[in-house]
Amino acid sequence: MAEPTGILLVDKPGGITSHDVVARARRALNTRKIGHAGTLDPMATGLLVLGIGAATRLLTFLVGLDKDYLATIRLGVTTDSDDADGQVTARAAVSEVAAVTRERIAGGMTGLTGRISQVPSRVSAIKVGGRRAYDLARAGVEVELKAREVVISSLVLQDVREGEGHLDLDVAVSCSSGTYVRALARDLGADLGVGGHLTALRRTRIGPFDVRDAAAVPPGAVPAVDALVDALAAAPLRSAAEVASAVMPALHVDAAQARDLRHGKRVAGLTIDGPRAAAIDPTGRLIGVVERRGPEIKSVMNMPEEQHP
Structure with a gap:
């Protein structure tokens, strides 16, 4: 039987790693030769592009494509990972959060749009001295990551919801490869003087590929990781x-x-x-x-x- 070859679009469920998805794809397609064109954090959902068999050779030409995300930023609370998986390190006073208006939010988002210099999150996958930054951070090692230039083509505020001592912002982001949406949440909160972190993230597009065309776990399927194997086994592969x-x-x-x-x-x-x-x-x-x-x-x-x- 010929080894499967092609590109597989996957809608990753929340709560599992991108490596978990690759492992399920290997099981579903009965092949070890699978790679990806960029990971998602465990809390994130959305589009992963997997290369199967010989099509893994194409992945190097896909990793640099621009991307779209839907995200929720919580203002008023800071975490050590810039997202909801981290430990809370600071909370702004209720009066400070109440003083954050839509106009101030819009101004802060404008400052984060276009070609900007961004310092990645300390728990990113960037290598420092041969080790991942997140491994160093978990080991208690202080890491100073260098700023990198990224392009935020669009940063649109879709909704603002008031919570107890915080504001939740639903935003849509279009950005270059290498952008950390967690860092956008951190920097917007810092600019507004109340701190911020990411509470939800969904990748909806990578280059010309849309999450609506991806293999997904059926709604209500439990456990999701087992249902994912069936979904991947039934999904069509796109030719190289x-x-x-x-x-x-x-x-x-x-x-x-x-x-x-x-x-x-x-x-x-x-x-x-x-x-x-x-x-x-x-x-x-x-x-x-x-x-x-x-x-x-x-x-x-x-x-x-x-x-x-």
Whole structure:
């Protein structure tokens, strides 16, 4: 039986890790060769993109895609992880929270929109000296993470709800890869002088892929992790050619050009739009990803010839 190959979209339930989803996918599809194009925290839900079999080679071209999130930010309470999974480290006075108006919130969100410098959360997966920042934080090691430039294309306030000593803001975020929505919650709370953290997060889009098209646990299924195995086993895999053509221009080549590209040869007489393209053979299979080399093109990633369309 041929090894399954393709890209699988998954709507991750809350309360489990992205690694748990990968483990269930391995069980559902009976293969060990599965990777992902970016994780979600255990409390978060939403879209994960998994590469199955040879299609894991495509993941490197998917990890940098921009993303959409729906999030809830709680103002008035600070945690050591910038989200609800952490320990509360500070609470603002009720009078301070009451003084936070919609106008002030809008001003703070405007300051966090566009190209900004963001310091990642101390419990992020960034490596420091070969160790994950969250492992160092749990070990009590103080870590100073460097700021990085990210782009917040859109940060929209959808609702404000008053709680006991806090405000909950429902927001929609469109951002570049590498953005920490937890850090947005932290920084907005700090800017407003009351502190803040993230209480809910749902990823709804990665590049051209939407969570509405993802395999999901049926509503009310218990336990969700077991139901997830069934959902993943029944989910269709997207072909490497379909996915690659969705994130970069498609370049259709003839049989001779396909053979040369698969053998690592440079091919003349072809043009591509942009820095790279998905080379598709006459049968609809993905040959690989190609880039320009002077007047010629060359594969920078090849798929196995035995793949299925």
